[in-house]
Amino acid sequence: xxxVSIKNLTKTYPSFQLDKVSFSLEAGRIAGFIGRNGAGxxxxxxxxxxxxxxxxxxxxxxxxxxxEHEAEIKKRIGYSTGTVNWYPRKxxxxxxxxxxxxxDSWDDDSYRKYLRMFKLDEEKTPLExxxxxxxxxxxxxxLSHKAEVLILDEPTxxxxxxxxxxxxxxxxxxxxxxxxxxxxxxxxxxxxRCADNIIYISKGKIVDASSKDxxxxxxxxxxxxxxxxxxxxxxxxx
Amino acid sequence: MSNILRKxxxxxxxxxxxxxxxxxxxFLLPGYxxxxxxxxxxxxxxxxxxxxxxxxxxxxxILLPISKKDIVKGKFLFVCFIEMCGITVMxxxxxLRMTLLSDSKVYLKNALMNANLFALGMAFLxxxxxxxxxxxxxxxxxxxxxxxxxxxxxxNFLLIALAESMHYFxxxxxxxxxxxxxxxxxxxxxxxxxxxxxxxxxxxxxxSFVDFEKIDL
Numbered sequence: 001x002x003x004v005s006i007k008n009l010t011k012t013y014p015s016f017q018l019d020k021v022s023f024s025l026e027a028g029r030i031a032g033f034i035g036r037n038g039a040g041x042x043x044x045x046x047x048x049x050x051x052x053x054x055x056x057x058x059x060x061x062x063x064x065x066x067x068e069h070e071a072e073i074k075k076r077i078g079y080s081t082g083t084v085n086w087y088p089r090k091x092x093x094x095x096x097x098x099x100x101x102x103x104d105s106w107d108d109d110s111y112r113k114y115l116r117m118f119k120l121d122e123e124k125t126p127l128e129x130x131x132x133x134x135x136x137x138x139x140x141x142x143l144s145h146k147a148e149v150l151i152l153d154e155p156t157x158x159x160x161x162x163x164x165x166x167x168x169x170x171x172x173x174x175x176x177x178x179x180x181x182x183x184x185x186x187x188x189x190x191x192x193r194c195a196d197n198i199i200y201i202s203k204g205k206i207v208d209a210s211s212k213d214x215x216x217x218x219x220x221x222x223x224x225x226x227x228x229x230x231x232x233x234x235x236x237x238x
Numbered sequence: 239m240s241n242i243l244r245k246x247x248x249x250x251x252x253x254x255x256x257x258x259x260x261x262x263x264x265f266l267l268p269g270y271x272x273x274x275x276x277x278x279x280x281x282x283x284x285x286x287x288x289x290x291x292x293x294x295x296x297x298x299x300i301l302l303p304i305s306k307k308d309i310v311k312g313k314f315l316f317v318c319f320i321e322m323c324g325i326t327v328m329x330x331x332x333x334l335r336m337t338l339l340s341d342s343k344v345y346l347k348n349a350l351m352n353a354n355l356f357a358l359g360m361a362f363l364x365x366x367x368x369x370x371x372x373x374x375x376x377x378x379x380x381x382x383x384x385x386x387x388x389x390x391x392x393x394n395f396l397l398i399a400l401a402e403s404m405h406y407f408x409x410x411x412x413x414x415x416x417x418x419x420x421x422x423x424x425x426x427x428x429x430x431x432x433x434x435x436x437x438x439x440x441x442x443x444x445x446s447f448v449d450f451e452k453i454d455l
């Protein structure tokens with residue numbers, strides 16, 4: 001059963017349109033949401049979280065319509081972006097101390113576990129952390145309230161190859177614990193490394209959403225890897 | 239709702255919002271427009287809105303398991319909390335001037351507006367205008383605060399000028415009552431200020447719900 005289901009999501013801006021975006025996500029799977037800059041990845045993610053208002057479309061988590069069950073659903077999901085700093089001058093422990101009060105399911109043992117796993121120092125402020133560590137703080141916040149779905153907007157953008165690899169390892173570990181991960185990226189090697197499913201968006205439209213193996217079968221030609229195939233498709237070549 | 243107020247105080251509030259509550263003691267200053275104290279308290283709250291934007295507080299809040307309405311309510315709760323702390327300081331200062339310091343020559347010869355219940359009512363009105371013009375203005379975009387604050391400054395100083403000059407108008411001398419003079423009228427003026435504050439804050443919050451719901455972040 002799908003735990004995230006997006007149907008016909010449409011949002012029109014003067015110079016861009018998100019056009020009937022549809023896909024789904026299952027528990028314990030990693031879905032890579034790929035597309036070039038400006039393809040509509042962030043708009044899709046923001047629509048999935050009610051940060052922007054789609055003109056049309058249905059957004060469901062755990063079989064429940066998002067807008068009618070917003071607070072309930074937000075307790076079961078986590079979001080992170082690689083580009084936004086929350087409270088840059090507050091200590092992580094202060095942010096955690098306030099955040100945890102909003103979640104009945106907050107588990108201090110899990111918090112300590114992920115603090116150790118991600119090698120985070122709760123006395124530090126986001127300003128003192130690298131980009132990769134900031135993503136880990138967001139993951140830790142989400143996982144400490146037992147988020148079943150992680151929605152991550154460009155979590156690896158700006159990270160060095162070692163940090164990216166470390167993050168991919170964490171994704172695989174979390175997937176094995178049953179967490180569903182939906183992450184957007186324009187780095188195709190990240191998708192190759194850990195995604196089970198690929199959702200490919202171009203110019204606001206979903207080109208395909210299928211398993212990585214099916215995707216490779218359909219789109220790669222002899223000797224091509226995924227990156228070559230995507231570049232060819234983006235150039236509009238057959 | 240206590241959680242959202244706690245978040246406002248611990249994460250998004252600026253220290254100046256709390257320190258500037260102390261400007262309420264300006265109600266003790268003789269020969270000075272006492273209502274400037276209310277303005278400085280608003281200036282302190284303004285600092286927290288700057289912090290809100292710099293710390294991406296709105297985006298963080300919207301991802302918490304609360305509705306957009308709750309985010310607006312949280313901001314208003316915080317603003318009203320600081321305003322009420324300010325009013326408490328002003329009230330104590332006014333009470334001191336009306337009682338223990340009522341014989342003081344500097345207050346008896348005060349050329350400007352006396353700190354009395356009418357002044358407190360006007361402070362409520364200034365806070366109500368701040369909520370309607372600035373806080374509501376902020377929620378139209380959730381990031382632009384310059385224009386709403388300038389609009390508030392204009393309204394605020396017009397109100398202060400009006401309050402300072404009204405008792406010079408014919409038959410309005412009793413507005414500037416000293417000590418317990420014209421107590422009935424003064425109490426009515428204070429309650430009028432409170433009612434206006436409640437009304438303006440209620441309108442500001444309702445309108446902020448509508449505006450904030452519409453915007454894309």
